Amino acid sequence: MNRLESLESFVAVVESGQFTIAADRLGIGKSVISRRVSELEEHLGALLLHRTTRTLSLTDAGREFYPRAVQLLEDLDEAEQSVSRSQQDLSGRLRLAAPLSFGLFHLSNALNGFSNLHPRVVLDIDLNDSEVDLVQEGIDLALRIGDLDNSTMVARPLAPINFVLCASPEYLQRMGTPHTAEDLSGHRGLCYSNLPEPQKWPFIDPAGRAQTIRIPLQMQANNGQLLLDAASAGQGICLSPTFIAYQAILDGRLKPILTDHHIPPVTAYAVYPNRRFIPQRVRALADYLRQQFGDHPYWDDGLAHVIS
Amino acid sequence: MNRLESLESFVAVVESGQFTIAADRLGIGKSVISRRVSELEEHLGALLLHRTTRTLSLTDAGREFYPRAVQLLEDLDEAEQSVSRSQQDLSGRLRLAAPLSFGLFHLSNALNGFSNLHPRVVLDIDLNDSEVDLVQEGIDLALRIGDLDNSTMVARPLAPINFVLCASPEYLQRMGTPHTAEDLSGHRGLCYSNLPEPQKWPFIDPAGRAQTIRIPLQMQANNGQLLLDAASAGQGICLSPTFIAYQAILDGRLKPILTDHHIPPVTAYAVYPNRRFIPQRVRALADYLRQQFGDHPYWDDGLAHVIS
DNA sequence: AACACTATTGCATTATTAGCAACAATAGAC
DNA sequence: GTCTATTGTTGCTAATAATGCAATAGTGTT
Numbered sequence: 001m002n003r004l005e006s007l008e009s010f011v012a013v014v015e016s017g018q019f020t021i022a023a024d025r026l027g028i029g030k031s032v033i034s035r036r037v038s039e040l041e042e043h044l045g046a047l048l049l050h051r052t053t054r055t056l057s058l059t060d061a062g063r064e065f066y067p068r069a070v071q072l073l074e075d076l077d078e079a080e081q082s083v084s085r086s087q088q089d090l091s092g093r094l095r096l097a098a099p100l101s102f103g104l105f106h107l108s109n110a111l112n113g114f115s116n117l118h119p120r121v122v123l124d125i126d127l128n129d130s131e132v133d134l135v136q137e138g139i140d141l142a143l144r145i146g147d148l149d150n151s152t153m154v155a156r157p158l159a160p161i162n163f164v165l166c167a168s169p170e171y172l173q174r175m176g177t178p179h180t181a182e183d184l185s186g187h188r189g190l191c192y193s194n195l196p197e198p199q200k201w202p203f204i205d206p207a208g209r210a211q212t213i214r215i216p217l218q219m220q221a222n223n224g225q226l227l228l229d230a231a232s233a234g235q236g237i238c239l240s241p242t243f244i245a246y247q248a249i250l251d252g253r254l255k256p257i258l259t260d261h262h263i264p265p266v267t268a269y270a271v272y273p274n275r276r277f278i279p280q281r282v283r284a285l286a287d288y289l290r291q292q293f294g295d296h297p298y299w300d301d302g303l304a305h306v307i308s
Numbered sequence: 309m310n311r312l313e314s315l316e317s318f319v320a321v322v323e324s325g326q327f328t329i330a331a332d333r334l335g336i337g338k339s340v341i342s343r344r345v346s347e348l349e350e351h352l353g354a355l356l357l358h359r360t361t362r363t364l365s366l367t368d369a370g371r372e373f374y375p376r377a378v379q380l381l382e383d384l385d386e387a388e389q390s391v392s393r394s395q396q397d398l399s400g401r402l403r404l405a406a407p408l409s410f411g412l413f414h415l416s417n418a419l420n421g422f423s424n425l426h427p428r429v430v431l432d433i434d435l436n437d438s439e440v441d442l443v444q445e446g447i448d449l450a451l452r453i454g455d456l457d458n459s460t461m462v463a464r465p466l467a468p469i470n471f472v473l474c475a476s477p478e479y480l481q482r483m484g485t486p487h488t489a490e491d492l493s494g495h496r497g498l499c500y501s502n503l504p505e506p507q508k509w510p511f512i513d514p515a516g517r518a519q520t521i522r523i524p525l526q527m528q529a530n531n532g533q534l535l536l537d538a539a540s541a542g543q544g545i546c547l548s549p550t551f552i553a554y555q556a557i558l559d560g561r562l563k564p565i566l567t568d569h570h571i572p573p574v575t576a577y578a579v580y581p582n583r584r585f586i587p588q589r590v591r592a593l594a595d596y597l598r599q600q601f602g603d604h605p606y607w608d609d610g611l612a613h614v615i616s
Numbered sequence: 617a618a619c620a621c622t623a624t625t626g627c628a629t630t631a632t633t634a635g636c637a638a639c640a641a642t643a644g645a646c
Numbered sequence: 647g648t649c650t651a652t653t654g655t656t657g658c659t660a661a662t663a664a665t666g667c668a669a670t671a672g673t674g675t676t
Contacts, residue, residue, distance in 0.1 A: 001663095002664090028665080028666090029665065029666050029667080031665080031666070031667080032664075032665065032666080035664085035665095052672075052673060052674085053671075053672045053673050053674090054672085054673045054674050054675095055673085055674085
């Protein structure tokens with residue numbers, strides 16, 4: 001018995017849901033599939049698939065075995081590729097997690113570029129603002145913004161994330177333009193709810209003193225884009241990362257305020273599990289993103305005067 | 309070509325250093341080995357072994373490929389075993405790391421017991437007081453004493469680690485027995501150097517006040533057993549984990565002092581990488597150790613009056 | 617109850633693999 | 647320098663295993 005071919009057959013059956021389709025996909029006869037799966041089951045001493053002639057379903061053992069089989073086949077390909085003659089030509093699946101807004105604004109372009117460079121790498125993108133467990137979810141690489149839980153993950157800085165305080169010109173005319181951090185307490189805050197203290201905004205004033213201002217809450221959301229749209233509509237003042245706000249600022253839809261105050265920047269990292277064997281495509285993507293963004297990302301290009 | 313058998317053959321050759329021995333080990337002819345390795349090389353498009361008729365050596369590609377091949381074969385066995393009929397009968401290699409002293413004193417017995425329970429599990433034990441990188445070293449499970457770097461590792465408490473202050477009766481007669489923590493400043497400290505501040509010993513006095521005493525340094529070592537021997541020889545006072553000191557105390561070679569002071573205990577943990585698939589033997593060993601030690605480990609049995 | 621479609625099984629054919637033995641190559645002994 | 651023992655490779659044949667086809671049995675649907 002060829003254990004590997006049995007594994008392949010089993011995986012193909014699970015993924016297609018039918019012996020017949022699996023056989024077509026692998027380009028062999030369905031009888032072969034049938035026999036291989038049977039052999040595998042016999043070898044394991046456990047039934048993997050409940051099968052009547054018309055319906056297939058995984059047994060408990062099969063449910064447990066399937067993801068491991070998939071992983072195994074991927075690992076094998078990975079290992080072979082790592083020493084293969086065509087090292088340049090990366091391939092395989094790459095599961096990527098990133099925050100929603102950043103993903104939509106800046107990752108999609110970068111990923112398209114990467115995909116063109118390495119067309120045989122299949123990208124599986126999970127945009128999600130809540131921190132998922134990379135290991136459990138089988139994520140190869142995550143883009144994380146801000147402080148990291150000091151973990152055994154490998155973290156490579158990709159770009160600085162600067163912040164800017166802004167509001168619509170109309171709002172500022174109506175409500176007045178604040179000139180000190182204290183002035184903010186009379187304004188309407190559009191606050192990002194995924195922070196421990198959404199209403200507390202940190203500044204370093206022109207004299208170099210750090211201060212934290214609590215701004216009245218007008219609207220709260222877990223999405224920066226939505227807050228920015230609210231600010232554009234004159235709903236209030238928004239503390240936004242430049243990677244979201246830059247376009248609206250350059251357009252004139254939003255006006256940066258308190259630009260003589262410094263807002264502590266954070267860093268965007270590429271984070272990946274410290275596995276024993278890190279797939280080359282993961283390294284390649286991290287490299288590529290670093291190169292795309294870097295210490296002076298393009299979205300900050302027109303904002304030099306704003307981010308001090 | 310059977311990729312798996314090729315892998316097996318390659319691994320066997322690397323491990324035995326000879327095609328002939330590898331063939332014997334696998335119970336097949338050496339010509340088969342030769343052909344399989346050749347096929348594998350052709351498949352990969354890279355030479356794995358430099359071979360003259362008398363000497364074998366790995367190429368760079370081979371050196372890279374070998375550990376991955378080993379891992380792969382282990383993973384496959386692991387996956388198959390996880391659903392195999394003989395789930396009870398664990399097997400495979402289990403790499404364990406533990407602090408030196410604890411390993412010698414209490415792990416060896418426990419491991420022998422485990423080994424009897426699961427004779428087909430091969431234990432590979434690394435006693436080492438410096439924290440190694442579990443992932444890089446391929447450690448399946450580590451026993452760690454004290455606070456953990458909050459990491460993505462899974463940590464399961466195994467036992468409380470209590471401390472006791474002690475010295476030889478002869479020493480105490482000669483130098484006087486301290487009755488308060490302050491008294492220690494006139495004594496000779498035998499200090500464990502693997503701590504950030506070896507000479508600072510923490511106490512909670514009978515009144516419940518926490519205090520930290522800096523004790524004069526007489527001897528410093530990175531091994532608790534050695535310090536304890538020094539204490540037995542009357543060299544000074546030693547702050548020792550009970551798992552090291554218990555025997556000497558029960559023997560009367562050492563006398564606990566300041567027993568009305570409480571020394572904050574720490575915890576021994578079983579730590580393992582949060583891999584996607586945690587081998588059953590790892591879980592089993594962690595369970596077994598927990599059961600062997602537990603909240604009231606045997607080494608504290610005769611010391612109830614000491615550890616308050 | 618008949619139908620359509622499924623997985624399984626038996627069997628002849630085909631392809632692959634193993635083992636043996638001969639061969640070539642090399643390190644070490646003398 | 648030559649000889650020898652041993653190693654990896656290769657050619658060939660026998661044995662083995664895998665494949666595809668067709669027939670079979672089972673199941674959900676109409």
